[in-house]
Amino acid sequence: MAGQRPCASFRFDLVASLLSAWFAAGLFLDSWAHNNIPELETFFTPWHAVFYSGFVASAGWLCWPALGRLLAGERGAAVAPVGYGASLVAAPAFAVAGVADFAWHEVFGIEQGLSILFSPTHLVLVITMGVIVTGPVRSRWDRPEGGWRELPLLLSWAFASLLALLFLQYGNALAWSPAAVVAVLSHPSEAPGADDGAVRFLTGVVVTTVVLLSALLLLARRGRVPVGAALLLFAVAALLSGAVTGFGSWVWTVAVLVCGVLVEGLVWWLRPGVGGLRGWLLFGAAVPLVWWSVLMGVTVVSAGLPSVVEYWTGAPVVASAVGLLLAAVVGARPVARVS
Known part of the structure; x- marks a missing residue:
């Protein structure tokens, strides 16, 4: 029905949560590098590549069905499945923060230790990342199905907890x-x-x-x-x-x-x-x-x-x-x- 927001399928939620695992793996690697490689002096690192490629994959998966509904004439909240509207808003905000983070590193250098947790660009990145990866949680919150079908919600929930503990x-x-x-x-x-x-x-x-x-x-x-x-x-x-x-x-x-x-x-x-x-x-x-x-x-x-x-x-x-x-x-x- 036109104007009615669709509910995401189990497959969509599962793929979104698995892509979030890729996204989170890049964050793990980047956190390890900032804490354990004191000579780190460049933005262009293998762990940044994993992190940002995980974002591109996650954002692409979120935007594909929204683009289809836009082309079909839907507007506003109806373009996003239930639970993913906030994620679609957060995705471009994350991209802007990523560009700002590159500029920040060029001006102020690469943070080490505690300072990485208070960098304004890092804070925006982690907040918007949290909104992106919790799409499956919001999607499935009112749809408890039990067993292995809870996996998308659990993965996204765990990654969100990881972000809180990391920062x-x-x-x-x-x-x-x-x-x-x-x-x-x-x-x-x-x-x-x-x-x-x-x-x-x-x-x-x-x-x-x-x-x-x-x-x-x-x-x-x-x-x-x-x-x-x-x-x-x-x-x-x-x-x-x-x-x-x-x-x-x-x-x-x-x-x-x-x-x-x-x-x-x-x-x-x-x-x-x-x-x-x-x-x-x-x-x-x-x-x-x-x-x-x-x-x-x-x-x-x-x-x-x-x-x-x-x-x-x-x-x-x-x-x-x-x-x-x-x-x-x-x-x-x-x-x-x-x-």
């Missing part, structure tokens, strides 16, 4: 190694204003908890959390955290994957989203308690006992309290679909 990597406690954790948790808090490693790591525990648990709670508000969602989320987090540190600590990376398996068990047991308020709140408290207890245990076994016992024993409890508060604030009532 908060200065607060990503998963990007530490066990040896570094033991080192910073073996010294009492220093004077205000000092470079206090314990404060940075423990603050990162809170930030990482909020990012990953928010992603799980958002998905749970849609209804039953699909099997494999938690493991996918933690696998992406482990891959990202390993990439930004040059995969210097395989023990930590494996431990994060194990946490994903344990959280899968908590999803099955507590059934957040369909198991009532008690299960919802217990899920919010239990997930960070379990995963940070495992990571602190791995730290102690692999790198030694931090001398300030209150830090490493209290960190999982603080994370659990933050998770309980977050679950209480978010609530278990279903949310309306984002248009």
Whole structure:
């Protein structure tokens, strides 16, 4: 019917999410390069090629059906499938930001370390990329089909969580190694204003908890959390955290994957989203308690006992309290679909 927005097919959503994987792989590579290649001095790199070619492929897939509907006489929102209107707007904005990023590098040079996360052009790129890759999430939010047909939504949801964790990597406690954790948790808090490693790591525990648990709670508000969602989320987090540190600590990376398996068990047991308020709140408290207890245990076994016992024993409890508060604030009532 003319003027009526079509719903995207499963095939369209799946291809869009797989192209987003290409897009995200380029971001992984670029993040690794900026953090691990100090002599990086050019915009024209293999990882930028993967990143921007992923964008071209994703944008082309989004624009093709829209072009067909334009040629058929449709105008306005009707040219885009449900859920993809925002992605079509974000695609040209991303292209403009990419050109601006090239100009920025020509004038100010190539960023290294923390500065890459605050570059205005990088921020616009990541925001518009987030809108592009979440098209399948918006498309399928009100169409829970269960099983493998949830794959497009789950992939896009995981990549969006990756973007949030990437641009908060200065607060990503998963990007530490066990040896570094033991080192910073073996010294009492220093004077205000000092470079206090314990404060940075423990603050990162809170930030990482909020990012990953928010992603799980958002998905749970849609209804039953699909099997494999938690493991996918933690696998992406482990891959990202390993990439930004040059995969210097395989023990930590494996431990994060194990946490994903344990959280899968908590999803099955507590059934957040369909198991009532008690299960919802217990899920919010239990997930960070379990995963940070495992990571602190791995730290102690692999790198030694931090001398300030209150830090490493209290960190999982603080994370659990933050998770309980977050679950209480978010609530278990279903949310309306984002248009």
